[in-house]
Amino acid sequence: LSDRLGGVFDRLTKQGALSEDDVAAAMREVRVALLEADVSLPVARQFVKTVTSKATGAAVTKSVTPGQQVVKIVHDELIKTLQGEGEPDALRIDSPPAPILMVGLQGSGKTTTTAKLAKRLKDREKKRVLLASLDTNRPAAMEQLAILGTQIGVDTLPIVPGENAVQIAKRAKQQATLGGYDVYMLDTAGRLHIDEVLMDEVQAVRDVANPRETLLVVDGLTGQDAVNVATEFNEKVGISGVVLTRMDGDGRGGAALSMRAVTGKPIRFVGLGEKMDAIEVFDAHRIAGRILGMGDIVALVEKAQEVLEVEQAERMMKRFQKGLFNMNDLKSQLEQMMKMGGMQSIMSMMPGMGKMAKQAEAAGFDDKAIRQQIALINSMTKKERANPDMLQASRKKRIAAGAGMEVSELNKLLKMQKQMADTMKKIGKMGKGGMLKQAMR
Numbered sequence: 001l002s003d004r005l006g007g008v009f010d011r012l013t014k015q016g017a018l019s020e021d022d023v024a025a026a027m028r029e030v031r032v033a034l035l036e037a038d039v040s041l042p043v044a045r046q047f048v049k050t051v052t053s054k055a056t057g058a059a060v061t062k063s064v065t066p067g068q069q070v071v072k073i074v075h076d077e078l079i080k081t082l083q084g085e086g087e088p089d090a091l092r093i094d095s096p097p098a099p100i101l102m103v104g105l106q107g108s109g110k111t112t113t114t115a116k117l118a119k120r121l122k123d124r125e126k127k128r129v130l131l132a133s134l135d136t137n138r139p140a141a142m143e144q145l146a147i148l149g150t151q152i153g154v155d156t157l158p159i160v161p162g163e164n165a166v167q168i169a170k171r172a173k174q175q176a177t178l179g180g181y182d183v184y185m186l187d188t189a190g191r192l193h194i195d196e197v198l199m200d201e202v203q204a205v206r207d208v209a210n211p212r213e214t215l216l217v218v219d220g221l222t223g224q225d226a227v228n229v230a231t232e233f234n235e236k237v238g239i240s241g242v243v244l245t246r247m248d249g250d251g252r253g254g255a256a257l258s259m260r261a262v263t264g265k266p267i268r269f270v271g272l273g274e275k276m277d278a279i280e281v282f283d284a285h286r287i288a289g290r291i292l293g294m295g296d297i298v299a300l301v302e303k304a305q306e307v308l309e310v311e312q313a314e315r316m317m318k319r320f321q322k323g324l325f326n327m328n329d330l331k332s333q334l335e336q337m338m339k340m341g342g343m344q345s346i347m348s349m350m351p352g353m354g355k356m357a358k359q360a361e362a363a364g365f366d367d368k369a370i371r372q373q374i375a376l377i378n379s380m381t382k383k384e385r386a387n388p389d390m391l392q393a394s395r396k397k398r399i400a401a402g403a404g405m406e407v408s409e410l411n412k413l414l415k416m417q418k419q420m421a422d423t424m425k426k427i428g429k430m431g432k433g434g435m436l437k438q439a440m441r
């Protein structure tokens with residue numbers, strides 16, 4: 001998406017507010033991007049409509065391009081839609097034994113997800129969990145759950161041939177109560193497609209179990225079909241949330257947006273592989289980044305908007321290009337780092353700056369060190385800051401003492417300023433297309 005928008009906005013050099021034409025051009029691209037990410041058409045349309053009204057006339061932060069600004073607005077709206085409000089991120093498992101019903105099509109990852117969640121409850125919340133497979137059509141499926149149960153150290157309900165799903169559900173409830181389990185999870189049978197028989201069976205099980213959570217497991221690679229599946233299950237069975245599996249693959253995340261928008265039900269977890277630990281709580285930021293395909297730029301724009309004092313940055317830029325870098329410059333850099341959440345985080349977001357971030361880390365660039373360095377600079381006089389080369393030994397002692405530090409710390413700071421000044425000189429010589437200038441844009 002960033003490439004597309006880049007194309008649209010390359011021709012735009014003016015800054016200020018976003019015009020209707022700017023937004024309309026960008027929104028055409030956003031729409032295509034959403035559809036490419038498997039967002040369903042009605043959802044994409046509605047989304048674009050919402051974003052258009054928000055973007056038109058919005059002010060453009062000086063440090064970013066209009067294209068980036070639109071991406072930011074799109075991104076924020078994505079998060080809002082994906083996240084919903086006041087949703088639980090933990091499973092509701094009060095009043096033991098709490099029933100959890102797992103539903104979904106065959107092959108969606110139900111059985112695997114059941115075991116993964118059971119392991120999570122056992123490991124993280126120290127819960128006693130009982131698993132039961134209701135997949136009477138496929139003996140192998142029941143076997144599969146038993147094997148996974150053994151593997152993760154969670155009990156499974158003994159298999160009794162000839163029982164139907166409702167009978168198994170009843171027995172599971174009984175066993176969970178008698179056995180003092182905190183949670184029992186019912187792994188229902190799935191079919192390749194939604195049909196009456198499947199829905200009738202799931203409804204009957206639901207009525208017996210009265211589940212605290214009904215989680216719909218959906219294959220994240222199915223794209224647009226996911227919306228139909230989610231709608232059906234939500235209408236016929238009522239779901240409390242969705243687990244999106246196979247997000248370790250190249251699923252584009254659009255299904256999450258569609259399902260959330262259409263059913264109003266939260267995505268609760270994402271499956272990230274076949275291993276029993278490969279499950280995570282749903283993170284709207286990650287999926288939004290995935291839909292946009294450019295999380296890093298969005299993060300940078302966000303931070304830029306929050307804290308960058310643009311005029312100051314531009315003024316400094318000019319100084320840097322001349323190779324000027326004194327203690328005042330160092331101080332404002334350090335202060336900005338504090339505001340932006342540390343040097344590493346900033347550099348790691350900028351293209352090509354990864355190596356410098358590592359060096360900074362090695363040099364002990366944590367928040368405390370930065371604060372101490374600022375304190376040292378603060379105890380210098382104005383003249384000294386502008387021209388730190390003039391510092392004599394006696395002044396160094398006084399400055400260090402004034403900041404409650406050792407002279408060796410001050411020497412380190414001076415060395416750093418010198419190195420930065422040298423670097424600035426080199427970068428300045430690189431001229432217009434220089435790395436720093438690009439990174440600051």
Ligand code: GDP
Pocket residue numbers: 104105106107108109110111112113190245246247248249270271272273274278
């Ligand atoms: P069910 O028919 O809905 O019970 O589906 P299963 O749990 O048996 O899963 C079907 C296949 O998908 C198995 O081979 C699983 O290992 C695999 N699977 C499940 N979840 C994930 C996931 O998040 N990522 C990947 N890569 N594979 C998964």
Ligand code: MG
Pocket residue numbers: 107110111112135141187
């Ligand atoms: Mg299964």
